[in-house]
Amino acid sequence: MAQLNISDVTLSFGGLKALSHVDMTIEPGLITSIIGPNGAGKTSMLNCISGFYHPTKGKIIYKDKDLSHASPHQVSTMGIARAFQNLELFSGLSVLDNLLLARHQNLTYSLFHAAVFFGKASRVEAENRKFVEDIIDFMELEPYRKNQVGNLSYGIQKKVEVARALTLDPEILLLDEPMAGMNIQEKEDIVRFVMDIQKERNVTVVLVEHDLGVVMDISDRIYVLDFGQVIGSGTPDEVANNSKVIDAYIGED
Numbered sequence: 716m717a718q719l720n721i722s723d724v725t726l727s728f729g730g731l732k733a734l735s736h737v738d739m740t741i742e743p744g745l746i747t748s749i750i751g752p753n754g755a756g757k758t759s760m761l762n763c764i765s766g767f768y769h770p771t772k773g774k775i776i777y778k779d780k781d782l783s784h785a786s787p788h789q790v791s792t793m794g795i796a797r798a799f800q801n802l803e804l805f806s807g808l809s810v811l812d813n814l815l816l817a818r819h820q821n822l823t824y825s826l827f828h829a830a831v832f833f834g835k836a837s838r839v840e841a842e843n844r845k846f847v848e849d850i851i852d853f854m855e856l857e858p859y860r861k862n863q864v865g866n867l868s869y870g871i872q873k874k875v876e877v878a879r880a881l882t883l884d885p886e887i888l889l890l891d892e893p894m895a896g897m898n899i900q901e902k903e904d905i906v907r908f909v910m911d912i913q914k915e916r917n918v919t920v921v922l923v924e925h926d927l928g929v930v931m932d933i934s935d936r937i938y939v940l941d942f943g944q945v946i947g948s949g950t951p952d953e954v955a956n957n958s959k960v961i962d963a964y965i966g967e968d
């Protein structure tokens with residue numbers, strides 16, 4: 716059964732339709748990629764799923780709940796986290812502090828409880844700390860944990876951004892061009908982590924990425940957008956042999 720059901724989603728900006736009658740199903744435990752030319756609507760789709768945009772028409776259903784009008788905070792606390800194309804990190808803080816801060820979004824006690832029931836607050840705090848340390852370990856960020864994020868290489872900052880999303884313990888992880896601006900070594904590194912996140916942490920991954928080689932290698936399913944419409948979908952082989960997709964995006968090579 717689909718984990719996320721996107722049906723007939725249209726997103727208009729004045730006269731421009733960034734998305735037009737888009738249907739997608741995201742299956743649990745798989746890597747689903749969304750590809751297409753510049754301006755095709757890929758980031759708009761992630762914005763609709765994560766609550767930053769609200770579809771003009773259509774529905775996004777997750778666990779029987781309609782997310783179409785949910786806020787970004789509601790979406791993330793329901794289990795859908797997003798790593799951003801433009802990093803959402805605090806460059807003056809350390810890796811550890813960035814991740815602890817992100818994890819606090821998931822706090823299960825209020826400030827009142829923190830003041831009155833110190834025991835529970837400190838237990839939850841210790842659990843949060845342990846969770847964040849596990850993510851640092853998993854993403855192999857140990858050598859950088861005390862470093863200011865702004866002083867790290869772009870490739871490592873991108874890894875920290877993925878780690879930041881993982882601190883929310885998501886069931887679905889939305890990745891917006893995680894490999895943009897990376898060298899080959901850094902790309903190979905992040906590809907390995909995306910696959911580990913899917914397999915070892917059992918997280919469903921929705922990936923927007925321009926590197927077709929990577930997309931074809933790691934995706935279970937692919938949706939191709941062009942001018943806001945789905946022009947093809949299926950396994951990497953099916954998409955690579957779809958004549959509409961070849962004409963609009965992939966080309967003959």
Ligand SMILES: Nc1ncnc2c1ncn2[C@@H]1O[C@H](COP(=O)(O)OP(=O)(O)OP(=O)(O)O)[C@@H](O)[C@H]1O
Nearest residue numbers: 728731732733751752753754755756757758759760
């Ligand atoms: N907030 C906005 N206001 C007006 N137009 C927008 C807005 N966001 C996106 N668009 C337009 O919607 C269309 C789709 O944009 P989107 O960023 O989703 O494409 P994309 O496939 O992610 O492109 P790229 O690969 O270049 O990142 C574009 O024409 C874009 O200019």
